[in-house]
Amino acid sequence: MAGRPKTILSRIAQALPVVVGVVIVTFLLTRALPGDPAVYFAGPSADQNSIAEVRAALGLDKPLPEQFILYVGQLLHGDLGQSISTGQPVAVELARRLPASLELTLLALLLSCSVAVPLGVLAATRPGSWVDHLCRVLVTAGVSLPTFFTGLALIYLFYYLLGLAPTPIGRLDFLYLEPERVTGFFLIDAALAGDWETWLGALRQIILPAITLGLFTLAPISRITRASMLQALSSDYVRTARAAGLTGRTVVYRYAFQNALLPVLTTLGMVFSFSLGANVLVEKVFAWPGIGSYAVDALVVSDYAAVQGFVLAMALLFVALNLAIDIAYTLVDPRIGFEKR
Amino acid sequence: MALLDIRDLAVSFRTRRGTVEAVRGVSLSVARGETLAIVGESGSGKSVTSYALMRILDAGGTIKAGELTYGGVDLRRAGEREMADIRGREISMIFQxxxxxxxxxxxxxxxxxxxxxxxxxxxxxxxxxxxxxxxxxxxxxxxxxxxxxxxxxxxxxxxxxxxxxxxxxxxPKLLIADEPTTGLDVTTQKAVMDLVAELIAERGLSAILITHDLGLAAAYSDRVAVMRRGELVEEGAAAEIFARPQHPYTQKLVAATPRQGVGVRELLPPEARTPAPPPRIGSRPLLEVVNLTKTFETGDGPVQAVKRVSFEIRQSESVGLVGESGCGKSTTSAMIMRLLDPTSGAILFDGQDLAETPARRFARDPRRAQLQLVFQDATDSLNPRWSARASIADPLARLGRLDRRARRACVEELAELVGLPGELLDRFPHQLSGGQKARVGIARAIALEPKLLILDEPTAALDVSIQAVVLNLLVDLKARLGMSYLFVSHDLQVVRLLCDRIVVMRGGEVVEQGPAEQVMGAPASDYTRSLLEAAPRPPSGEAGSRGLPPRAVPL
Structure with a gap:
């Protein structure tokens, strides 16, 4: 299909203005926030002079356009600035914390999908049966319990009462050494290094927060799977397939499920975005060194560079995610790439 | 022995409003090599009968009683696995x-x-x-x-x-065709049906043809069964049943089918016929379309949808715009309705060029009230959350200058004019039948006493008996209100009943135009002739013997 690469390229081109817009908006937004970082960092005993000194050191005494040009120039060199609360370069901190958040979110989604999608399909093929009711109960429970509560409940049960889980602090127990960094995902890096003991340690740490987050995302995925499967199963093409003698498995998976996958993919993209944002609470409960808790801490102290870096990283992530969903769409649905003609 | 035998079949559906008996005690049989047509209007249970024998009824449907035997196999009691083997290998189905x-x-x-x-x-x-x-x-x-x-x-x-x-x-040995050509153009319909008939003959298949179209049933079947409201009312040889229908319902159905040599009043049952109003066509043109052209810019370059189309409609005249899908008839009517801007050309309405006002601004133009549209799908063109009264009152509120009370009186008057009982006015679209919804659509369109009514396939979604009533209503309204009609349709027989003149379009161009009798009786262009020939001959009074279908034309 000549249409597909063209569609993908044009989607990438459409993403560029979004990135530029995000750079401008985050810059202006952080400047507009109340609170003066110079005052904060000069300390409680500072006088006018020392505050002005700090302000000059941070480059905040220059006019806004000049600050912006400096900021963009640094960005182009991959320099996101220095976090004034931790003293570390923002780029380094993000590079360390982003994989932690991504690993958690991806594993949570993987767990959630592997339960929600089969559950939705089963519920749709047997509407009104016990599977359908189970699906409904599980899903309602998943969304109605806030993540920090599920997290605490799981810790109480598996760590405090049963002692099955390790201390819920961080990505890896202090007994283990961090695996050699390749992707930043401990599970993958440990597996690449062949260090299965560390792999198991990392898994034991991540499993509870991942389940906590996954439970929360169960609902939208299984609901949309059920709804779009029901629609696909009552369609004309499924009737044709049945009338031609095709049986359960072929009809359900090759005809109905492939068509039902399209809305599921869209939902998956949205769920991924909101769970990246929502996992701040989970990170706090499990002392997970992720990007969410970093951003909250930076925001509290008006740490411009850190907040800007965080928002930019998230924006790029969302753009990449939407792109990935669009590309997945063109792979599943042959009609895409022709609609605009 | 018959290949398929249906005895006293009864099918019911569980719905929110209780059980619906969709098929009640139907007995039919199909011999080897025979084609049986099941004819009926919507809700007659003709499709449900075939789904029941394939055992692919929708959720909630169950076979309550009866025997289904196919070549010695009891289809009703066969296991699901056995049924799946039969479907596609013994009995197959094609769909609309x-x-x-x-x-x-x-x-x-x-x-x-x-x-x-x-x-x-x-x-x-x-x-x-x-x-x-x-x-x-x-x-x-x-x-x-x-x-x-x-x-x-x-x-x-x-x-x-x-x-x-x-x-x-x-x-397979048995082919079930469920409305196989509904929604296809007449020439495509002919090609598809000829192909099916040829394959049936070639392979010695038995077939069940399910259709609402009497002409199709007569042309392509040996025997016809007529169904109404889940029951079989009449059964007989194809030629016989249309030449001498016995049951009153069959007689009504045959009479309501538009066909050569029959006027619009003759579609109605004899007791409902009133004398047709005399034609009173004015001499002054109401609408003149001059060299109308529309070019759409697409990714593959410009596409000319309408090419230099010219015709006129006089006062109180009705003109039919006929052609197959993609011929540009809908684009033309959308430009006249001022929903689309023409690329070039003039639309003179009462001597003024409407094309000078951009489509975007025409909605507020005072002349907008004089042009109204009746849509093809009565269901989709009504707001599902508005009562019939609200739908009819809407144009009055937007473009008319009436207070609330006068508007209410006006809506009731309009309902009476289109034959919609007053007590139905507070119902919502889903509580109305197809014919009643069509009446609401017409009442809404004539509310502002337009001079020109554009009718876009207004009866395409209706059953023939309702189509007959709606067509007659349109004839009466035209005589009473002195409107002109632009009737857009693919069905020449329907257009002939209502129109004084016919414009035939193909590929964006007018291929022929003239008085209806002339275009239908002695068409000048080959295309018009092929359109006329492609339409299945509806059964006439004379013996309509089933000729051998001509060879299919490969697409």
Missing amino acids: NPRAALNPIRKVGRQIEDVLLRHGRATRLNARARAIEAMEAVRIREAGRRYHAYPFELSGGMCQRVVIALALACD
Whole structure:
């Protein structure tokens, strides 16, 4: 299909203005926030002079356009600035914390999908049966319990009462050494290094927060799977397939499920975005060194560079995610790439 | 012995409003090599009967009673596994709306392969070759290339060929065709039906043709069964049943079918006929369309949808705009209605050029009230959350200058004018029948006493008996209100009943225009003639013997 690469390229081109817009908006937004970082960092005993000194050191005494040009120039060199609360370069901190958040979110989604999608399909093929009711109960429970509560409940049960889980602090127990960094995902890096003991340690740490987050995302995925499967199963093409003698498995998976996958993919993209944002609470409960808790801490102290870096990283992530969903769409649905003609 | 025997079949559906008896005590049989047509209007249970014998009823439907025997097998008691073996290999089905009947994201060739593999008619190694053979058998040219096509890349007629190929891939003995050509153009309909008839003859198949179209049933079947509200009312040889219908319902159905040499009043039952109003066509043109052209810019370059079309409509005259899908008739009517801007040309309405006002601004133009549209689908064109009263009052509130009380009185007057009982005015669209919704649509359109009414296939979705009533209503309204009609349709027989003059379009151009009798009786262009010939001959009073169908034309 000549249409597909063209569609993908044009989607990438459409993403560029979004990135530029995000750079401008985050810059202006952080400047507009109340609170003066110079005052904060000069300390409680500072006088006018020392505050002005700090302000000059941070480059905040220059006019806004000049600050912006400096900021963009640094960005182009991959320099996101220095976090004034931790003293570390923002780029380094993000590079360390982003994989932690991504690993958690991806594993949570993987767990959630592997339960929600089969559950939705089963519920749709047997509407009104016990599977359908189970699906409904599980899903309602998943969304109605806030993540920090599920997290605490799981810790109480598996760590405090049963002692099955390790201390819920961080990505890896202090007994283990961090695996050699390749992707930043401990599970993958440990597996690449062949260090299965560390792999198991990392898994034991991540499993509870991942389940906590996954439970929360169960609902939208299984609901949309059920709804779009029901629609696909009552369609004309499924009737044709049945009338031609095709049986359960072929009809359900090759005809109905492939068509039902399209809305599921869209939902998956949205769920991924909101769970990246929502996992701040989970990170706090499990002392997970992720990007969410970093951003909250930076925001509290008006740490411009850190907040800007965080928002930019998230924006790029969302753009990449939407792109990935669009590309997945063109792979599943042959009609895409022709609609605009 | 009959191949298929249905005895006292009863099917019911559980719905939110209780149980609906969709089929009640129907007995039918199909002999080897015989084609049986089941004819009926919507809700007659004709499709449900065939779904029941395939055991593919929708959720909530159950066979309550009766015997279904196919070649000695008890279909009602057969296991689900056994039924799946029978479907596609012994009994196959083709459906209406062929594009929706195919999996939209799977190559059509692969869909045929699925069926071949399921019934063991091919192995993984030769499946593709077999699928291409099956496509060639239904006269699909370049089957090897079309194998890779997705349904959205094929025309409606081509999709129906694929559905037929899929149904016949495993050499079934009985073919059930459920409204196989509804929604297709007349010439495509003829090509598809001729192909089906040819394949039936070639392979000695038995067939059940389910249709609402008496003409189609008469032309392509040996025996006809007429159903109404879940019951069989009459059964007999195709030629016999239309020449001498016995049951009053069959008589009404035959009478209501538009056909050559019959006026619009004769479609109605004799007791409902009133004298037709005399034609009073004015001498002054109301609408003059001059060299109207519309070019759409697309990714593949400009496409001329309408090319220098010219015609006129005089006062109190009705003009039919006829052609197949894609001929530009809808684009033309949308430009006259000022929903689209023409690329060039003039639309003179009462001497003023409407094309000078951009479509975007025309909604607020005072002349807007004088042009009204009646839509094809009465259901989709009404707001589902508005009562009939609100729908009819809407144009009065927007464009008229009436206070609330006067508007209420006006709505009631309009309802009476279109024959809609006053107590139905507070109902919502889903609580009204198809004919009643059509009346609401017409009442809404005439509310502002327009001078020109554009009717876009207003009866295409209606059953023939209701179509007869609506067509007569339109004739009466025109006489009473002195409106002009632009009647857009693909059905020449319907257009003839209502129109004084006919404009035939093809590929964006006018191929012929003239008085209705002349265009229908002595068409000047070959295209008009082919359109007339493609329409199945509705049964006339004389013996309509079933001739051998002419060979199908490969698409």
